[in-house]
Amino acid sequence: MALTGLVWGLGCILGPLIGGGFSDSSATWRWAFYINLLLFAVCSPVYLFVLESIQPDAATPFAQKLRRLDWVGVVLNAGIYVTFVMVFTFGGATWAWNSGRTISLFVVFGVVLLAFCVQQGLALFTTTTRRLFPVDFLRSRTQLLLYISTSATATCLFVPIYYIPLYFSFVHGDSGIMAAVRLLPFICLNIAANMVSGALMPKYGFYVPWYLAGSILSLIGGSLMYALIDTNTSKGTIYGLSILVAVGAGFAQQAAYSVSPAKVSHPSRVPDAIGFINVAQIGGIVISLTITSTVFQNVGFSHLQTALAGTGLPDHEIRAALAGAKSAALEGLSPELKRRVTEGIVAAIGDGWILLVAAGAVGVVAAAGMRWERLFMEVAAGG
Template sequence: MASAESEISESGIFSPSDLPSDVEKGTNPATEEEKPFQRPIPDWQWFLVAVGLFFGALLYGLDTTISASVQGPILSSLGEIEKLAWVGIGFPMGSIAVILLFGWCYAVFEIKWLIIGSVVTFEVGSAICGAAPTMNAMIFGRVIAGIGGAGMYLGALTYIAVFTPGSSRPIYNALTGASWGTGCILGPIIGGSFAVSSATWRWAFYLNLPLAALMAPVYIFLFPKYNPQPDLTGPTKLARIDWIGAMLNATVFVLFQVVLTFTGSTWKWDSAGPIAMWIVFGVSLIAYIIQQTFSIFTTPERRLFPVHFLKSRTMNLLFIGTAASATSLGVGVYYMPLLFQFTRGDSAIRAAVQILPLITITIFSIMFTGGLLPVIGRYSPLYFTAGVFAIIAGSLLHTIDITTSTSAIYGYEVLLAIGTGATMQIAYAVSVAKVKQHDVQNAIGFINVAQIGTLAISLSIAGSVFQNRGFINLREALDGYGFSEQDLRGALSGAQSGVLNGSGEVVKEKAIMAIVKTLDSVWILTIVAGAVSLIAGLLMRWERLNLQAAGI
């Protein structure tokens, strides 16, 4: 292990030997006491770099959910209701399609230029969304922005892994998660504000441009360089990428989201189109599994997915626990505002404000457990506790009807926030502490797939449940009133339709009751997520990591 006092090379590029390795598989990790960690840049510079990283995570979170409150105005401007779901799903889908590829790139390429390139990609996607003349252009922009956002978020986690000691990583990871979570919760509020203003919904996306420009000097002039493999040339690194694995990975996730989103709502379950798509998805998944397992057209060291992690009980359970947290967060952030809009008649802005308890307590929980983990050293109790809170919250949400008081719903939000935030970020610190130094980037990417990938998948599942069950419930509740399928679908999308406007109080009440009944089915996902987190916590090793609390 190289000395922590290693000097920066004249080129200004760090190599892995310039920083101390604090993790060894099978040993008690994070033993900086042996050789004190010394960051190879001044503290003032690192402070500004950290601000830039947290700000990028905030923007990523913001765009993850900002579409939740602008879908109605977008539909009014661009039409094509059958494609509306992709305004929300396109962003996380773009992210999950490239997360593992980004993880591999951050392990071999200069991380400064990768993160700057990701910011540029994110801004290009945002500009396309703001200027979109059609729904197809909007969806394309959302996917591009999602790709860039994934690079920004993964870049932040990589900088933290490289430039902080193990004792401080839980705090930095918590701050990154809190920034991302803050953005996720503020997304509907900011989007709703623009949607009802003279600036229109387009500035919900244009906003990213001046905000990124504000931080551009920090990214360009202050972000330190770090080249994980300085002895290899760029073309050699490109040639070593598992391109087949990258393409199969993207294909699997994209196909899964397409068929899950459109089957039942746009396509009939028994029609030829979705059946063929499900078959293609299955074949692609099998091909991806075989290609990664046997390292076809690549090597075990270069394959995209860290297959060897699947042999680790701890890594698998960390993945599962993080996926459970992401599911609870996604469902809560997207569907809690809908609950208030339908049952209270709230505007998009007011409905978003109604989830402030969910916002503040989630952020508090992320920060609290980030600071608690180095103190107690044990992570399994946190997953168990989070599961208990999520199960209770989901069960209570499942009982909501149109007469449930707002104060009671606030209480349910608090319980869900504790169950979500407690384990949202800690897997990043634990996983890094459980692997060898050369696997650190793989560990970050692995957990990132669990977090962002499951968020995208859970939203697709929830959306499918909401659209399919909602249509059935509305059709049964309003049978005989002569509403078309488009009217019923429009009501579920929050669009102005004859179902909720201008059809009389009796029809409106029946429609709202049917929609609230549909939301009951959506809340079941949080109950399942809580149960999964609880079981994961019980199965995790009862071990104590040596992550001593330290200043940042």
């Protein structure tokens, strides 16, 4: 578990630096996506010829395995995330909240979500053992609380990863690379905390203290970030406050991948447990970043409208100012107007820190409800 966290952390360090370098160069930000194709080409021989092939059910033909998949669940699950992201991405920014398109998307999202819940709960067009989402885990107190805690931890981790560089870009005019460098204290301390918990938790078997301590740190750090960060906050203060959240998230971000498999009734349910936690983690990331993006776009637009009142700038140029500190919409403004714009954008970013407070509080409640027990997690941690 600690090694996984280390490799993941290295990716988080190198990713923003490489992406920032591309965005500041003539290659443009598009190469932040294109480079993945090159990396895949370089690594694919290892995937194909070096990694051991594991086939638990080798006797079953591949076509039959495909037929066993819960395809209806897969389609409905994808539909949930697509419609959720679309409605909150376009709502308010591109389409009015009360427009027919926005309302239609909300309705479609609700219908698809309800259909998925019914299909999974009743195992329609699949079986209880092959359905996409292990519904029975929701009846387990520990599994449900692990799901909630994992989602909360993912929120505390990825909201700062996205918005701390954005803050430095707007307030200090940092380049893409420099804004990514500002994130290094957060990432490095998060990796360290992740490695410590990954090494000690399987050794001693107690998991509740890590969840409780991590959630408390995230709650304190998130609350202070929401209360104290503005355009005049020193860089050291931002580093210090964000580190509290980083360490708190690091204590618990990978823990469920050991605890959840250790709590299943049979080894055959371990893949279900891993998938269950994957949904919690990835879903938490998607939902939290979608919500904060919606808040940033809509609240930021409102603040900028007020700050730029009387300048005659059309709405689309005001929204363009939210695209970055080097936006053409900001060129030619007086220092006073630029200050007001920056304050408005920082206020919009600050409203996003509320999610850290909420996620930290939810994590504390979930951790307090977990059973204080000792588990044997050596095998799960190693897997």
